[in-house]
Amino acid sequence: MREDRSQQGSRLQVIRTRLDDREEQHLSPWACLSRDAVRKREEERVIVGHRQNFSLDTDRILHSLAYSRYIDKTQVFYLIKNDHITHRVLHVQLVSKIARTIGRLLRLNEDLIEAISLGHDIGHTPFGHDGEKFLSDLSQQHGLGHFFHNIQGVRFLERIERKGKGWNLTLQVLDGILAHDGEVHTPALHPDKTRDFDLLQKLMEGKQANPSVEIRPMTLEGCAVRMADTISYVGRDIEDAIRLGLITRADIPQECRLTLGDTNGTIVYTLVEDLVASSLDQEWLSFSEEVAQALRRLKEFNQERIYLSGKVKMQTPKVKLMFGLLYEKYLQDLEKGDMDSDIYKEFLEGMSSDYVETTSRPEIVRDFISGMTDDFFLAQCEKHLIPQVLPGRY
Numbered sequence: 001m002r003e004d005r006s007q008q009g010s011r012l013q014v015i016r017t018r019l020d021d022r023e024e025q026h027l028s029p030w031a032c033l034s035r036d037a038v039r040k041r042e043e044e045r046v047i048v049g050h051r052q053n054f055s056l057d058t059d060r061i062l063h064s065l066a067y068s069r070y071i072d073k074t075q076v077f078y079l080i081k082n083d084h085i086t087h088r089v090l091h092v093q094l095v096s097k098i099a100r101t102i103g104r105l106l107r108l109n110e111d112l113i114e115a116i117s118l119g120h121d122i123g124h125t126p127f128g129h130d131g132e133k134f135l136s137d138l139s140q141q142h143g144l145g146h147f148f149h150n151i152q153g154v155r156f157l158e159r160i161e162r163k164g165k166g167w168n169l170t171l172q173v174l175d176g177i178l179a180h181d182g183e184v185h186t187p188a189l190h191p192d193k194t195r196d197f198d199l200l201q202k203l204m205e206g207k208q209a210n211p212s213v214e215i216r217p218m219t220l221e222g223c224a225v226r227m228a229d230t231i232s233y234v235g236r237d238i239e240d241a242i243r244l245g246l247i248t249r250a251d252i253p254q255e256c257r258l259t260l261g262d263t264n265g266t267i268v269y270t271l272v273e274d275l276v277a278s279s280l281d282q283e284w285l286s287f288s289e290e291v292a293q294a295l296r297r298l299k300e301f302n303q304e305r306i307y308l309s310g311k312v313k314m315q316t317p318k319v320k321l322m323f324g325l326l327y328e329k330y331l332q333d334l335e336k337g338d339m340d341s342d343i344y345k346e347f348l349e350g351m352s353s354d355y356v357e358t359t360s361r362p363e364i365v366r367d368f369i370s371g372m373t374d375d376f377f378l379a380q381c382e383k384h385l386i387p388q389v390l391p392g393r394y
Helices: 002-026 053-062 065-072 088-106 110-119 128-141 149-160 171-178 197-209 220-243 254-260 264-279 289-307 316-336 342-348 353-358 361-370 374-384
Strands: none
Touching (some): 053 110, 053 171, 065 088, 088 110, 088 264, 110 171, 110 220, 128 361, 149 171, 149 197, 171 197, 171 220, 220 289, 264 289, 316 342, 316 361, 316 374, 342 361
8 A cells, every 4th residue: 555655655756746747837937837936944745746836826815814704804884784785705716817817818827826926915904905904003002113905915824823822834936925915006017137035124124124125026926916916906996886876877087988998897808918928928917008097097986985985984093092002902811811801712722832922912903903803893892892781680
């Protein structure tokens, strides 16, 4: 039986080698090959097995606890009961599909693209970008610098998952997660290939200290995910806003409708087609000038009419207050050593000594809150911040 398994393993290794060879033959000269993946620690052969490097990373992200929490993370609209509004879990799937389509047409590494796509928002807080801002303000007040979900995503996968052991993901995947910022308008994106793990850490520290620091992906695959992030949300957010009655289709600026279309499907198709056509046989990705200008205008429209809408922001002051109160409550629990606190029971219990000994109390609170789903956050607020009615006798 041992000999049979050994022979089976050898055959699978041959298949993997063939897959690696096929990448060299068929992918673009600017694609990132699976055999060029870089890890901090060498993997045991039995762990890697038949899977190529970036495929292995995809599996690890899919099986991470942080990935499972996507299911109840806000994309844009929170505290709204509507089953058809986009949540984070759908957003990352859309990014993956769009980015892999771009990658296939440009002959890039789809396994790398999928891993980055599925992991790119794993560090998002409850309540979307508003929650990110509230947690960033609290982080700065406690001397931790600015909070960014992309940095937190790398942190989760490297230092927090598996009770502090991390997943030993490749540099290229972690870099793509760090540099995925689709909020920044980027008509053209050139990869920055000068990257190693030490520089990755310095970039994260620099970004936390100075938000204006620009971080570009080191691979074209990372660039594709960053472009796909924008493509996936800009039209989808419009459809959600129309469904909620915030805007009408006629409100979309005429120049955007003429160039990009006025439905999510048309907008996605137009942007993907233009990006691929403008990027063929290039060492970078870019939109045409006409489409880039229309996309900029559409993002400005979304910002003005959707993301800053008074109807969307009605609950924001309450959520901000709850973030502050929960943060202080957990910090006090850590300072008192209250082992009955949920920050011990739900987060620190079983955590590696390396994490506990090298992570400050404010950082532990930040990590705990940032990983919460919307529902868990609200349940914690109800449990700890709302007075409980006690039974009485008459």
